[in-house]
Amino acid sequence: MILLKNIGHLIQDAETVRCGMDLLVHGSQITAIDGGIPEKSADEVIDCQGRIVMPGLINLHTHLYQSVLKGWGDTLTLKPWCEEVTFPFSSIIHASERDGDYRMSYAYAILGAMEMLHAGITTFVDMDILSDSVFQAWHDLGTRGVGAIQAVNRWVPEPLMVPDDVRKERILRTVDLWDRKDLLRVAIAPSTPFACTKEFLLWLRDLAVEKNMPLFIHVSETKWEVEDSLRSTGMTPLEYLESIQFLKAPVCAIHAIHFTEEEHRIAQSRGVSICYNPKSNGKLGSGIAPIVDYLRLGLKVAVSTDGAASNDLLDLFEDMRVGLMLQKLRYEDPSVISAQDVFRMATETPAEILGLNAGILRSGKLADLVIIDPGQVHFGPLHDVVQQIVYCGKSCDVRDVMVNGRFLMKDTRILTVDEPALVRQGFELALEKQESLTGEALVAEF
Template sequence: MIYLKNIAFLVHDSDRVVQDVNLLVEGNRIKRIGSDIPVPGEGCLVMDCSDKMVAPGFVNLHTHLYQNMLKGVEDRLRIKEWCEEVTFPFVGVILEDAYSGDHRLSSFYGGLGAIEMLRSGITAFVDMDILSDDLFAMWERIGIRGTGAIQAVDKWVPEAFTSSPEAMRAEIISTIEHWHNKGLQRIAIAPSTPFTCTPEYLRWLRDTSEAYGLKTYCHVSETAWEVQESLRDTGMTPLQYLDSVGFLDYPFCAVHAVHFTEQERNLAAEREVSICYNPKSNGKLGSGIAPIVDYLNCGLKVGLSTDGAASNDLLDMFEEMRFGSMLQKLKYEDPAALTARQVYQMATENAAEIMGLDAGILEEGKLADMVIMDTGAVHFAPVHDVIQQIVYCGKSSDVRSVIIDGKLVMMDGVIQTVSEEELVGEGIALAEDRQRMIPYGRLHTD
């Protein structure tokens, strides 16, 4: 058990903040919240939070952790050239290692990304990635709640990234059966984009998701180029194309959705499609600003995410909330567009709901996924409106302790489950061979 006493500010959700309360964690759930909880007996960890804020852990709805090895690589390319010249070469390196039986790279980038997210108060995430046993094992060691979204492709990408249809499908089934709902880990299905999958493959992925009860994600309409290519090749927009092959018949989250037309917004609302908002990534790649206010007005559920570190370059939900809110105010020229409460809800409750997690809110009976934050730093004080100040003043350095599934995985700024120093050191050592990691030399100093 964990007993948090004398909590200065407890954030239930985006609308409810209370002061001077206690919280009791028993097992992996929140047992009680109140001012009159008796101090438990022996064996309970008691933490004094008299100068702290306790809040739901952030939920990062979309990232690519392999890109943690590509920080600081190129900031002048649009998405197509960026894929071809930055990410594809590195994916080739990962696959080359995997085929040789060396999975250290996936283990370390998975670990580095998980720890960076923990330090930003992220307790759960969806990683659209090249999955391996070593990757899942690292997340489990660290103690973070991860969903490995199988990034599925069978066309457009380099031939080395695919194999026979039978082999790809068998590997997907094996991954699902081995890792879905094992410990804190889950599996999801994620066709990379509509244009990287044949109609037959999309239907099989949809049927497989339904058979195993998995969530589905896909990059959709991230750029105007993608929409134009889809119209040229199929006569339909990307979302219309997905609908035409039946992919929207099953619960689905559209990642990015920067360039949805009004017709697509209506289609998304009709099919109950959820949206994943990636403001910093869309900004760095010059993809555009997603019309999030329009989506909210259509009744769409919107979650927030960082995307990968190669297009961000931080996995920091505080920055994402700030940037995401301010972009909408600029887009609509309206200071009331996407308020602090709305964007905070996207980073917690909404993202958790889209993931299917019983988290994102601090209530009795909910999963015990939470962060303990300082409130006395000069950039945060004095406290007037807790939610606004989390969004507009908060920093990752304010996160002092993190509880996931009822276990303390970070305490007073120190990761409790693995040696962060050793993990970072080994990850840096692997990255030192820059010519191998980044074959096109996309390291500029100008």
Template sequence: MNRWLIENATMITMDPAKPVLEGWLSVDGSKIAAMGAGSAPEEEKRQAGGTVNGDGLLFMPGLINTHGHAAMSLLRGLADDLKLQEWLENHMWPMEAKFTGDDVYWGTSLAAAEMILSGTTTFVDMYDHMDRVAEVVEQSGMRASLTRGVIGLCPPDVQTAKLNEAISFARDWHGKADGRIQTMMSPHAPYTCPPDYIERIVAAAHELGLPLHTHMSETAAEVAQNLKDYGVRPVEHLDRLGLFSRPSLVAHAVHLNDEEIAILAERGVAVSHNPVSNLKLASGVARVPELLRAGVAVSLGTDSAASNNNLDLFEEIRLAALLHKGVSGDPTAVPAAEALRMGTVYGAKSIGLDGVTGMLKPGMRADLIALDIRKPHFVPATDYMSHLVYSASGADVAHVWVDGKQLLKNRELLTLDAEKIRFEAQRAFGRLKG
């Protein structure tokens, strides 16, 4: 059905003009056509090729996960409770060196299934074998911003080969999957990429007209190393190298001083806040209230399932609201509505999709999810925005649509074979472990 209708709906729209709406919403093709309070007009009912009864459901925009490495789902639970560098160098990187394209395909499929089931409709992914990641996005029906993460700790010829691969991927896949795939360029981090290599990646991003994504200031040790190696902290270092001359998204940004926050705000740099991963790896707590006050677009990411260990963005939303209250002693530090914006509106803004997704509004893409609110933890019906942040979890998601196409119906995946994915992912891990 090309045009369809949701009736009897309670909607958290994330639209400041009407944040909560009791009424109806119609979808035409890939976009939200119209919406309103009360009963749908007769003309809308006549045009609808199908109707969804919203009774007992709470509708909201699909969640946006702005930092992750989806294929690392295969490494979930492999090496917990370790410091970042030990975790990376002694456990993650040796295993990842064994990954084949098929491993990446099945690991990403596992992540896509988990994300859809927990209400994420758009995700950012930085990894290798990105053609296989793009295949999963195409098949699953999700929306994604994809980038071949490039580590420059290698000989010059290997650096060039990696950069050429990243450029080819970005050029080949940008705008594909009916426009659901966008691409970026990604130096992995300032501590894994020499300065001249970062400059080459920035130049490629300018040539392609693409944004940039990198890890930055995740640990205090990383910042100290940057000072030792280059004489400046990571923000100034990347600024000097021109990274912020393109639209940029930095992951983590845990260890920032006031001057660095001001630079990020001035350059329009977005930050992906990954609270669960940062806590698990004891990286610290990002200065999110200060970033938000400075006008920085702060979104939410899960990071990989190897450092989280799930991809439930509702958990990140809840923690973003709670964590900053706890460390600041200020219960107003990140209110519920702001935490929800971080998982929706700010997520869209941080990857250049503001006006496209992240909000329920006519003309925007029909990326929406419905939660089952007939469960005890949604009662009484006092404040559904509060319930979404402080009570809900991904397990409450009943239905998911992206571009108007249903990906999840009554918690059944419609575009992915969950049983086959579980089997193939387990088999892939067995090969890697062996």
């Protein structure tokens, strides 16, 4: 058992902060929160005087292969950014995998997961065409990873296409091999409505329902996507998904920037949850999602980083802060949303969307937690701790990270893998792969 003693400020949830508490962990769960828990009840005692202990952050949407594509595509909107940045590099990765070389896949997966661990992220959802090496990297680190299989069968360039029967076979194999293996889970994630045929979308929906897996999809990220959907189907993207009964299953809509009033009604009636990616949407100039409207409709909203090539960090402290300020700007009213609201979007709400017994610190909850040092000049002095986590917090404030009752990081040092060696090897390999890029865009045909 592990005892966190004399906690300066314990953030149990967005509304509950207690001082001078002790927290006891037994196995994977929190078993007690109280003042004066005897030290003899624990095998390890951590003095948390002056520290903030808070729930581990949950990053509901990212693309970890982009962890090695930082600093690319600063002036591009989504479609040319895909064609000039992400598609070419993805093609190189998957070509290497076809040749039996999985080093790059392992490298980007471990680099991204380590960056998130340093930022206090204890659970994440990575949306990609996932190989075994990706799951193995997360397993080696010991983190809680959800592999959302990004499924497409049209729109993407030829090097990324495979026949439908092969694609389905690979998806089923990944689900059977990795879903619920230790701390790992698998989710289903058709990339967009326009990147999948109707038949494939419904096959993916049915698989998610059958296997009780989360279901994600990029929707209405850009005005171009909405206009293209109107041209090709006569309907907006969410209207189309509703018309084919894709929304009969619980769905998390990623981005949802350009929903119409009718789509708001559909989302509310179907209980669609929303994944808000403010920094990514800002870099690509896609727009500001109407998050306050979604909260007023009673929709579940999570804040996430998206991929590192469109952020360019995997740091939810930044996305909480930027996301909060953008909403106040969009509505020209600082009272429409609070720091507590956005803190909940990075903890409790994404846990609910994933069906994960985490996101708040209570007895019986999973021991996924973060210890913060608020002593740096940018953070204090303390007044409203949750507000300061959102407005002042940085990844460098994270000292210790526990996942499933096990410390993966202490005093900013990752304990489970050789981080310096992995960073050096990963950077070298990424630069080697990037040198093979031709500089020519891979254009997706419609």
